[in-house]
Amino acid sequence: MTIRDYLISTAQQITTSAGTDSSPVAFRRQQFLEMMGLETLLPYEQRGLVPYTVTGIVERSTYRIVKLYYESLPQLYVTANLYVPTSGGVGGKFPAVLYVCGHADTQKVHYQEHPRRFAELGFACLVVETVQLGEVRGHHHGCYREGWWHWYSRGYTPGGVELLNGIRGLDLLAQRAEVDPERLGVTGISGGGAVSWYVGAADERVKVCAPVCGTATLASHIADRTIDGHCDCMWWNNIYGWDLADVGALVAPRPLMIASANRDEIFTIHSIRKVHSQLRPIYAQLGAEENLHLIETPGGHSYHERSRCDIFSLFVKHLQGKEVPPDAIGDADLTPENQETEETLKVFANGALPDDRTATIQDTFVTLFSPPKIANQAEIAQVRAETLEKLRTKTFRAFPENPPGLEVQREFEYCMDSSEGYRFAYTSEEGWRLHANLFLTTNAPQPAPTVLVLRSPQEGRRDSERFVSGLPSQVAKVVAELRGIGDTAWGQELQWHIRRAAAWTGRTIASMRVWDTLRALEAVRTLPEVDSSAISIAARGEMAVIALYAALLDGNIRTLYLHHPPPTQDTPSQPDGSGEAIEMLACLKMTDLPHVAGLLCPTEIVLVGAPPDTYLWAETLYRTLGVPEKFRRVEHL
Numbered sequence: 313m314t315i316r317d318y319l320i321s322t323a324q325q326i327t328t329s330a331g332t333d334s335s336p337v338a339f340r341r342q343q344f345l346e347m348m349g350l351e352t353l354l355p356y357e358q359r360g361l362v363p364y365t366v367t368g369i370v371e372r373s374t375y376r377i378v379k380l381y382y383e384s385l386p387q388l389y390v391t392a393n394l395y396v397p398t399s400g401g402v403g404g405k406f407p408a409v410l411y412v413c414g415h416a417d418t419q420k421v422h423y424q425e426h427p428r429r430f431a432e433l434g435f436a437c438l439v440v441e442t443v444q445l446g447e448v449r450g451h452h453h454g455c456y457r458e459g460w461w462h463w464y465s466r467g468y469t470p471g472g473v474e475l476l477n478g479i480r481g482l483d484l485l486a487q488r489a490e491v492d493p494e495r496l497g498v499t500g501i502s503g504g505g506a507v508s509w510y511v512g513a514a515d516e517r518v519k520v521c522a523p524v525c526g527t528a529t530l531a532s533h534i535a536d537r538t539i540d541g542h543c544d545c546m547w548w549n550n551i552y553g554w555d556l557a558d559v560g561a562l563v564a565p566r567p568l569m570i571a572s573a574n575r576d577e578i579f580t581i582h583s584i585r586k587v588h589s590q591l592r593p594i595y596a597q598l599g600a601e602e603n604l605h606l607i608e609t610p611g612g613h614s615y616h617e618r619s620r621c622d623i624f625s626l627f628v629k630h631l632q633g634k635e636v637p638p639d640a641i642g643d644a645d646l647t648p649e650n651q652e653t654e655e656t657l658k659v660f661a662n663g664a665l666p667d668d669r670t671a672t673i674q675d676t677f678v679t680l681f682s683p684p685k686i687a688n689q690a691e692i693a694q695v696r697a698e699t700l701e702k703l704r705t706k707t708f709r710a711f712p713e714n715p716p717g718l719e720v721q722r723e724f725e726y727c728m729d730s731s732e733g734y735r736f737a738y739t740s741e742e743g744w745r746l747h748a749n750l751f752l753t754t755n756a757p758q759p760a761p762t763v764l765v766l767r768s769p770q771e772g773r774r775d776s777e778r779f780v781s782g783l784p785s786q787v788a789k790v791v792a793e794l795r796g797i798g799d800t801a802w803g804q805e806l807q808w809h810i811r812r813a814a815a816w817t818g819r820t821i822a823s824m825r826v827w828d829t830l831r832a833l834e835a836v837r838t839l840p841e842v843d844s845s846a847i848s849i850a851a852r853g854e855m856a857v858i859a860l861y862a863a864l865l866d867g868n869i870r871t872l873y874l875h876h877p878p879p880t881q882d883t884p885s886q887p888d889g890s891g892e893a894i895e896m897l898a899c900l901k902m903t904d905l906p907h908v909a910g911l912l913c914p915t916e917i918v919l920v921g922a923p924p925d926t927y928l929w930a931e932t933l934y935r936t937l938g939v940p941e942k943f944r945r946v947e948h949l
Contacts, residue, residue, distance in 0.1 A: 313743035315802050320535045322817045327531035330555035331590045347548040349472035349678045362484040375431035379659045384480035387669045391447045391659040392440045393420045395431035407495035407631035408436040408485040414502030421654045429644035436491050440481045443670050450670040452543045459887040464815045467898030468678045471545040478511040495631045501525050506546050513562035520630040522569040522623045530555045532583030534813050541578040550818040551706045551897050557590035565600030567630045571607040571619040617643050680900050683907050696911045702902045710819040720835045738835035740828045748792040753785045760788040761846035766855040767793050780850050782949040794828040808889025821893040829862035854892035860908045871916040879924030906930050914939045
């Protein structure tokens with residue numbers, strides 16, 4: 313099996329099961345908020361009013377444009393234009409639409425025909441800019457372009473920021489005197505299509521939802537490689553293994569119109585139809601089949617007159633109670649001479665505010681783990697158990713529930729100089745046969761204490777063997793090749809794709825290798841030459857991360873030999889996907905490498921070379937718990 317085969321198969325399994333979870337809606341919605349980094353979001357009644365500032369008003373014959381910015385978090389300023397009809401409404405109040413922008417430059421300028429047409433039809437419409445391409449420029453392309461792969465470890469997605477900004481945009485609409493808070497809708501295209509799904513799923517105040525060109529299955533994203541064209545905001549931290557139909561199930565039974573182009577290069581039409589077909593039985597079960605719509609338009613990734621008019625008609629029906637067919641509703645005015653200029657719609661006349669957090673929100677949006685104070689064995693046992701429970705149910709949730717048999721098979725034997733051994737294979741996961749080599753000094757006592765050595769990606773032929781050559785001769789060495797190393801290695805040209813695709817399916821290269829290590833330990837313990845009660849692990853660089861987590865999960869490792877372990881998982885890698893692939897989904901909400909090392913106490917830890925200062929926390933903990941000799945630093949083995 314190749315890594316692409318595996319990820320395609322995994323994504324297909326997730327897609328096949330999408331929309332079938334029967335857990336309570338409130339429970340599923342909280343899971344979704346957690347995957348978006350918003351698990352601590354307060355209920356609407358407890359959030360308080362949205363602070364906002366009006367910077368100007370543009371008067372037109374039938375509507376006015378209120379230029380404003382609001383704070384979705386303190387000093388996270390969202391630039392927006394609010395279009396309000398000058399007359400009409402019920403009791404002076406209008407139904408309102410949140411328009412969320414896609415990945416177009418000068419966003420509220422580029423998409424202005426939509427809020428304008430909504431205003432002409434009797435809606436208040438708030439068009440909200442993103443943190444990436446609004447007046448203040450932040451970042452959506454962290455993993456995609458910047459090499460900020462630690463976003464996955466943080467449990468961060470820019471889609472979570474856009475979701476929060478959208479929810480607070482609804483809050484702002486609800487507190488405006490001219491808006492009826494009981495009649496709210498959301499729509500947008502592309503990235504705005506994705507955020508329309510998010511807001512509709514997360515906020516029950518949304519009465520009608522219309523994502524445009526923002527729909528596809530996970531299976532398509534991976535198999536068709538449309539993921540390679542997508543921004544990081546287009547998916548969530550998929551610790552619970554969701555697909556888009558699971559998100560759509562949270563919108564049901566409210567009116568939902570999926571509008572998409574039939575030749576979109578990043579949202580394939582077959583996958584759009586699949587999402588719709590998966591939602592149909594959900595809507596049918598809720599007695600709301602008439603509320604689910606699929607509109608296919610000709611051409612590539614863009615609006616079409618039909619998608620615009622169908623959406624206008626849908627919103628008029630469900631938010632105004634009027635039946636106006638799409639062919640009679642009237643399209644938006646797209647003529648260039650009738651568009652407002654960028655200067656007219658600009659919110660910040662003198663540039664961004666000095667305390668604006670937009671450019672750095674990714675650094676503070678998610679609350680990261682902070683090491684607790686541990687004073688005794690009882691406390692470390694409790695913290696260890698709590699951490700393991702969180703890791704198993706979140707970061708490592710994708711581990712196989714019913715793994716296949718190990719099928720350990722000795723492939724050939726050898727002897728050289730003063731050692732002997734054999735190469736063997738074992739099954740890590742369905743479709744994955746991995747290899748390892750056992751080396752044992754001739755005439756050494758058996759069963760022998762054993763060190764499992766984790767080969768590093770792209771290492772030299774005998775690098776691992778040389779690393780542990782200084783260990784005592786009576787110690788057996790098993791050198792293992794985990795996924796992506798040795799026989800199962802993939803080319804570096806795939807690394808960027810694999811790191812993103814794996815994360816979208818709820819795992820990472822590092823978490824898969826942790827599983828492989830656990831299975832390797834199982835396999836090693838079946839070998840007659842091995843003392844199963846005396847197994848250690850040795851690893852270098854990024855593989856030291858794998859060793860630390862595997863040791864914690866295994867719970868029966870004698871010694872860890874770690875050469876140049878990374879100081880933290882909260883660190884970037886390389887934009888092209890090369891570099892240390894040490895990210896694990898949301899792990900930094902629960903732990904970090906020095907904390908994992910500390911929780912292994914009293915397992916012996918030997919740090920080789922010049923270890924980072926971050927491990928002083930673990931070393932201090934070993935000292936506090938009375939076993940300083942178990943935490944050692946050496947220049948070499």
